[in-house]
Amino acid sequence: MLSQAKISFTKMKKNILMYGIINCALFIILFLSFKYLNFKDITGLRVINYLALTLVSLYQLHSLMKKRHGYIAFLDSFCLTFFTGTWAFMLFSAFIYIYSWCDPYLHELFIMDSTAQNKLVAAMLVFFEGSGGSIIIALIAMFYSGIYQDGEASI
Numbered sequence: 001m002l003s004q005a006k007i008s009f010t011k012m013k014k015n016i017l018m019y020g021i022i023n024c025a026l027f028i029i030l031f032l033s034f035k036y037l038n039f040k041d042i043t044g045l046r047v048i049n050y051l052a053l054t055l056v057s058l059y060q061l062h063s064l065m066k067k068r069h070g071y072i073a074f075l076d077s078f079c080l081t082f083f084t085g086t087w088a089f090m091l092f093s094a095f096i097y098i099y100s101w102c103d104p105y106l107h108e109l110f111i112m113d114s115t116a117q118n119k120l121v122a123a124m125l126v127f128f129e130g131s132g133g134s135i136i137i138a139l140i141a142m143f144y145s146g147i148y149q150d151g152e153a154s155i
Contacts (some may be wrong), residue, residue: 089130
């Protein structure tokens with residue numbers, strides 16, 4: 001059975017910031033590719049952002065466990081994934097807000113009646129939807145780290 005990995009708060013913070021930026025870059029690449037491939041009207045494709053966040057978060061946990069030679073506790077893995085996802089979607093919503101000034105039709109994807117709406121609404125929706133999705137992904141990551149804690153898998 002593996003021992004618990006000792007990760008300091010500063011290492012956690014650096015890891016969250018780095019992987020949040022990586023996730024945000026992935027979200028931006030996906031967003032721009034959907035836009036230029038004319039898939040932007042299919043709103044269900046936003047779920048691919050959550051798939052990308054899930055895969056990157058599981059890789060983030062696995063690389064931390066491999067580097068520290070131990071498992072990450074349930075709550076630590078939950079917080080790590082949740083804060084990484086929230087940070088990534090905060091950065092992505094800032095990008096959406098800035099990009100909405102270049103593309104005036106962007107907020108029509110998020111709101112039906114866009115005649116008198118603020119450009120900030122699309123960014124706020126992306127942030128809150130992403131933060132909610134980060135909770136679910138954090139639960140998945142928590143159970144992923146649990147298989148290492150219980151000794152069901154090894155690094």
